Amino acid sequence: MVNKHRLRGFSAPLCLAFLVVFLAFPSVSMGSSKLTFAFSAASPPYSSSLGERSVGLLPDLVQLAFSFIPDYTTENLVVPWSRAQYNVRLGLTDGLLTYPSKERQDYAIFSAMPLFTQDFGHLVYSAENPNVDVIESATSFSDLSSLTVIGEKGSKWEEDNIPDFLERVPGQHMSAMMHLLMLREAGDFMVQPAEDARFSARQLGYSKKLKVRKVDFIPNSQIPFHIGISRKLPSAMDVINQVDAVMQSPEFQSQLNTLIESYR
Template sequence: MNKRLSSAIAATLRLAFLVVLLASPGVSTGDDRLTFAFAENAPPYSYSLDNRAAGLFPELVQLAFSFTPDYSVNSTVMPWSRAQHNVRRGLADGFLTYPSGERQDYAIFSEKPLFTQDFGHLVYSADNPNAQLIESASGFADLADLKVIVEKGSKWEDENLPAYLERVPGRDLETMMHLLMLRKAGDFFVQPAEDARFIARKLGYGDRLKVRKVDFIPNALIPFHIGVSRNARSAAQVIQQVDEVMQTPEFVLQRNQLIERYR
C-alpha cells in the first residue's frame, strides 16, 4: 500500500515539474504564440471587423509568421496610442510600424520593412477639367494654378507640399474624398494608392477615381517594420527568424501578391 502511494506521489511530482518546466521563460513549447497589437480604426491597414483584427497589416504579419518554425501570432486591435503603450510595457509582444528612434528604445525591429507606404501618388477625378494637366505634370510647378486638398493638421503635407499651392483643408480622408469628387472644391490630393482606393470604393466613387504614381514628391516612402517588445521573451530570436523569412523568394512572392490585392 505504501509503495503504491509513493509511486502515485512521485508521478504527481513529475507531472508538476513538467508543467513548471514548460511554463518557464526560455523553454519553447514548439508553438510560441505572440500577441501583436494593431490600430482599430486605420483602414485599409488595420481595423476592427466582427471583433477581430482585419486589414493589410494583420494579414502581412500573419503571413510572415506562417513561415516561421517556432512562432505564431494572435492579432488584437485597439486605439493606436494604447497599442504602442502595450508594446512598450510588454503587455503586447509586437506591432508593425515605422521604427522611430523612440520606438527603437523599447522594441527590436526587423532589418527590412515588411511594407512601404508610398505617398507618391496624385489622386484626382476622371471628371476634373484639369485631369489632362494632372496626368502630364512633371513637377509641382506644373500644378501651381490648381488647388490641392489637404488633411487638417498633417505635418507631412506641411513639410512636403510646396507653400505656393492653394490648399483646401479637410477633416479626414473621407471628407477630402467628398471635397474632391462631390463638391469639386479642389483638383487633387496626395495619398498612398491603398488609402485612396479603399475610401473611394467605400463612398461610391471608385469608378471615377484616378491615381497617378509620380516621382517628384519628397519623402514619399515610409517603411513599416515588424517590431517586438524588448520585454518579450526571446525578442531577438523572434526578429532573427523574421529576418530570415523575409529573404525567402516564396515569402516575397506571397507578400507582393497580398499587397497588390489592396492596391
C-alpha cells in the same frame, strides 16, 4: 521530527498554489511560442476591427510572415494606436508593424527590412476634373501651381512635403477629403497612397471616376513598415532573426507582393 501528517496537509494547498501561479503565467511557465501583435482599431485599409477580429493589410502581412516561421504563432489585438505602442513599450503586447522611429527603437527591436512600404507618391483626382491634362502631364509641384490640393487637416507630413505655394482645402479625414474632391469639387487633387484612395473611393461609391497617378517628385514619400518586437520579450532577437531570414525567401517575397497588390 517532522509531523508527516502535518506536512501532507501543508503540501496539498502549497501545490495548488503553485498550480494557480503556473496557469496564470503560461507564456513563462509553459514556454509558449504565441506572440501577440497590436494594431490600430481605426486605420482602414491597413487595420481595423471586425467584431472581435483584426482585419486589414497589416494583420495580413504579419500573418503571412509567421506562416513561414513554425516556431511562433500570432494573436492580434485591435486597440487605439497610442495604446498599442504603450503596451509594446511595457511588454504587455509582444509586437507591432510600423515605421521604426528612433523613439520606437528604444522599446522595440525591428526587422532589418520593411515588410511593407507605404507610398505617398501618388496624385489622386477625378476623371471628370477639367484639369486632368495638367495633372497627368505634371513633372513637379510647380506644374500644379495653378491647382488646388485637398489635404488632411493637421497632417505634419503634408505640411513638410507639399509646397506652401499650392492653394489648400483641408479635410478632417480621408472620407471628408474624398467627398471634397469628388462630390463638392472643392479641389483638383490629393496626395495619398494608392491603397487609401482606392479603399475610400470604394466605400463612398467613387471608384468609377477615381484616377491615381504615380509620380516621382513628392519628397519623403516612402514610409517603411517593419516588424517590431518588444525589448521586454526575452526571445525578441530570436523572433527578429527568424523574420529577417524569412524575408530572404523568394517564395515569401512572391506571396508578399501578391498580398500587397491585392490591396492596391
